[in-house]
Amino acid sequence: MNALLIYSGGMDSTTLLYQYQQDIRLAVSFHYGSKHNDREISYAEMNCKKLGIEYLTIHLDFINHYFKSSLLQSGGDIPEGHYADENMKQTIVPFRNGIMLSIAVGLAESRDLDAVLLGNHFGDHAIYPDCRRSFIDAFADAAREGTVKGVQVISPYCDISKRDIALIGQSLHVDFAATYSCYKGGEKHCGKCGTCVERKEALEGFDPTVYEA
Amino acid sequence: MNALLIYSGGMDSTTLLYQYQQDIRLAVSFHYGSKHNDREISYAEMNCKKLGIEYLTIHLDFINHYFKSSLLQSGGDIPEGHYADENMKQTIVPFRNGIMLSIAVGLAESRDLDAVLLGNHFGDHAIYPDCRRSFIDAFADAAREGTVKGVQVISPYCDISKRDIALIGQSLHVDFAATYSCYKGGEKHCGKCGTCVERKEALEGFDPTVYEA
Numbered sequence: 001m002n003a004l005l006i007y008s009g010g011m012d013s014t015t016l017l018y019q020y021q022q023d024i025r026l027a028v029s030f031h032y033g034s035k036h037n038d039r040e041i042s043y044a045e046m047n048c049k050k051l052g053i054e055y056l057t058i059h060l061d062f063i064n065h066y067f068k069s070s071l072l073q074s075g076g077d078i079p080e081g082h083y084a085d086e087n088m089k090q091t092i093v094p095f096r097n098g099i100m101l102s103i104a105v106g107l108a109e110s111r112d113l114d115a116v117l118l119g120n121h122f123g124d125h126a127i128y129p130d131c132r133r134s135f136i137d138a139f140a141d142a143a144r145e146g147t148v149k150g151v152q153v154i155s156p157y158c159d160i161s162k163r164d165i166a167l168i169g170q171s172l173h174v175d176f177a178a179t180y181s182c183y184k185g186g187e188k189h190c191g192k193c194g195t196c197v198e199r200k201e202a203l204e205g206f207d208p209t210v211y212e213a
Numbered sequence: 214m215n216a217l218l219i220y221s222g223g224m225d226s227t228t229l230l231y232q233y234q235q236d237i238r239l240a241v242s243f244h245y246g247s248k249h250n251d252r253e254i255s256y257a258e259m260n261c262k263k264l265g266i267e268y269l270t271i272h273l274d275f276i277n278h279y280f281k282s283s284l285l286q287s288g289g290d291i292p293e294g295h296y297a298d299e300n301m302k303q304t305i306v307p308f309r310n311g312i313m314l315s316i317a318v319g320l321a322e323s324r325d326l327d328a329v330l331l332g333n334h335f336g337d338h339a340i341y342p343d344c345r346r347s348f349i350d351a352f353a354d355a356a357r358e359g360t361v362k363g364v365q366v367i368s369p370y371c372d373i374s375k376r377d378i379a380l381i382g383q384s385l386h387v388d389f390a391a392t393y394s395c396y397k398g399g400e401k402h403c404g405k406c407g408t409c410v411e412r413k414e415a416l417e418g419f420d421p422t423v424y425e426a
Contacts, residue, residue: 056279058275058279059274059275061272062271062272062316063319066269066271066320066323067319067320067323068323069323089361092361093319094318094319094320094322094323094360094361095315095318095319095322095356095359095360095364096319097359098315098318098319098355098356098359099312099315099316099319101315102308102311102312102314102315102316103275103312103315105307105308105311106276106280106306106307106308106309106311106312107279107280107307109307109308110279110280110281110282110307129358129359129360129361130358130359130360132358132359134358135355135358135359138351138352138354138355138357138358138359139351139352139355139359141351141354141355142311142348142351142352142354142355143308143311144351145342145343145345145347145348145351146308146310146311146342146343146345146348146351146352147307147308147342147343148302148305148307148342151308
């Protein structure tokens with residue numbers, strides 16, 4: 001397989017980067033103006049350099065300009081609490097995965113690559129509609145039908161938990177200290193926002209993260 | 214219905230603008246670096262102003278930077294001949310409709326709109342996979358599943374010809390002189406590229422276009 005990885009620099013897509021490193025010809029980060037984009041992306045670039053994988057960042061300024069979400073620099077404060085809580089819905093960036101996948105599919109077709117890899121997982125489903133199996137399957141059909149080559153969309157972690165991903169990563173010797181999750185985007189992980197709470201739970205027993213709290 | 218129109222400034226989407234003007238809350242053009250983008254977009258803005266419809270342009274610079282297509286400023290010469298000819302495949306911008314639709318769906322959800330309108334038509338199918346019914350239907354499923362609101366994707370002209378659209382436009386008193394099609398992007402329509410040939414055939418009998426040839 002010749003694949004393009006949608007790569008945030010978080011622990012899930014970094015595990016994908018390690019797991020599929022033989023197949024990945026290009027890793028792409030999207031800079032869409034989230035509070036934690038810059039920090040995530042610096043880890044993404046670093047990990048690709050380490051594994052010798054071509055890497056690029058695509059800027060999507062229109063999202064921060066025109067979309068509403070507390071995840072964005074233009075949005076309100078990041079809520080604290082558990083990832084599955086109702087107030088985490090403020091952090092939805094509408095159809096973000098649809099947008100990233102579409103651009104990735106077009107770029108894959110331009111580069112004659114067969115597939116796009118996305119690191120969404122089962123724990124995302126409670127909050128984010130564009131992380132669910134029903135979305136991924138429909139989008140995969142659209143990508144196949146809408147390209148000359150029939151580009152595939154592959155979501156290897158769609159039906160497993162973040163804990164499962166952490167265990168896969170551990171077995172692959174992923175350096176989780178070189179990944180970033182916190183929605184607040186500070187130098188250290190805050191340890192309190194939904195995604196930090198989720199990270200802690202997933203990495204329990206082998207967590208190298210230095211949290212603020 | 215509260216809809217967002219993907220609006221190029223060509224004759225098909227201008228006919229959609231007129232036909233659904235009561236439902237359209239926002240029209241969006243995408244500037245992705247095609248040779249004819251600037252000229253198309255100036256008509257799009259003018260027509261929205263005339264009908265009192267909110268309008269914005271979203272720049273997608275990454276397409277011209279990273280994608281391969283003779284339609285782009287970064288690509289080779291636009292082929293001449295008939296729209297359905299084999300050499301017109303050079304003008305495919307990979308997954309362009311997927312990319313524009315995804316952004317439109319996210320923006321519609323951000324603005325609490327119900328639907329996205331796209332003006333693809335039956336004559337596009339021979340060349341462009343992301344204009345076919347199978348793509349549109351799969352993408353519509355993805356948009357519904359991937360948004361909280363269940364944003365609809367509506368393609369009213371997917372199963373009719375450009376001639377049929379021209380006749381609808383004529384009945385709605387669309388000013389076709391205030392639309393632009395030519396892939397070469399010159400001041401006058403060239404009259405020779407695939408999309409000019411197609412425009413001439415569609416508007417036969419009531420074509421106000423001044424062609425170069």
